[in-house]
Amino acid sequence: MARAGRVRGRSSADDRTRIRVGNAGHALFPQGREDEDPKMAQPIAVTQSVRRPAGAGEGLSEVSTQEMYREILSRLGEDPSRDGLLTTPARVEKSMAFLTKGYDEDPTRILRGAMFDVDYDEMVIVKDIEMFSLCEHHMLPFFGKVHVAYIPKGKVIGLSKIPRLVEVFARRLQVQERLTRQIADAIQAAIAPQGVGVVVEARHLCMMMRGIEKQHSSTVTSAMVGCFRQKETRSEFLSLLRQPATGGL
Numbered sequence: 230m231a232r233a234g235r236v237r238g239r240s241s242a243d244d245r246t247r248i249r250v251g252n253a254g255h256a257l258f259p260q261g262r263e264d265e266d267p268k269m270a271q272p273i274a275v276t277q278s279v280r281r282p283a284g285a286g287e288g289l290s291e292v293s294t295q296e297m298y299r300e301i302l303s304r305l306g307e308d309p310s311r312d313g314l315l316t317t318p319a320r321v322e323k324s325m326a327f328l329t330k331g332y333d334e335d336p337t338r339i340l341r342g343a344m345f346d347v348d349y350d351e352m353v354i355v356k357d358i359e360m361f362s363l364c365e366h367h368m369l370p371f372f373g374k375v376h377v378a379y380i381p382k383g384k385v386i387g388l389s390k391i392p393r394l395v396e397v398f399a400r401r402l403q404v405q406e407r408l409t410r411q412i413a414d415a416i417q418a419a420i421a422p423q424g425v426g427v428v429v430e431a432r433h434l435c436m437m438m439r440g441i442e443k444q445h446s447s448t449v450t451s452a453m454v455g456c457f458r459q460k461e462t463r464s465e466f467l468s469l470l471r472q473p474a475t476g477g478l
């Protein structure tokens with residue numbers, strides 16, 4: 230934990246999300262904030278589940294998930310009855326359930342019971358949290374690192390719960406901007422800190438595999454809430470992210 234340039238006040242109502250696309254390692258630390266796009270400001274419900282009853286309204290409620298995957302295989306031009314594919318529908322069903330298990334998890338419940346009263350008002354930062362998610366447009370993976378920081382106001386969250394929180398939102402169909410925003414909003418809602426900053430750097434297979442983006446570029450999104458919207462605090466956060474982990478860290 231490092232000392233923070235503490236800046237008080239600022240409501241969380243004026244927060245918004247920024248997005249930058251470019252080469253990894255450069256886009257993460259944009260100069261200034263003039264490039265912020267107000268169109269990215271989209272408040273999003275944190276805990277609402279989108280999981281619906283199987284086959285709702287589609288007349289497919291009698292068809293099992295595995296049968297549907299078998300049908301998809303044959304529509305792709307495959308023979309679902311050949312050896313290598315026999316148990317593929319079962320495996321896909323299982324792996325998709327795992328990759329979207331975040332719908333069944335409640336971030337509020339995860340954070341509850343892991344919040345502690347403290348007399349500490351310096352920046353808390355958790356860097357390099359591994360993240361794997363699925364883009365909701367193509368259902369292909371995007372993956373990378375999440376960096377989370379906040380400045381407490383009387384309460385902190387147990388450090389191990391921050392990666393858990395990332396996991397809850399990442400294990401759903403996502404867009405990177407919303408994932409970033411949901412992590413920030415959940416922390417803000419749980420402990421009402423002075424502010425929260427979240428930066429996500431990720432590579433999207435839907436872009437890489439289809440040749441839309443160069444192989445080594447990554448997309449960087451950030452959400453700054455409360456005092457992290459002030460230049461001093463945000464700069465401190467970003468400069469802490471830049472520091473390589475060394476020695477005792």
Ligand code: ZN
Nearest residue numbers: 364366367435
């Ligand atoms: Zn996509």
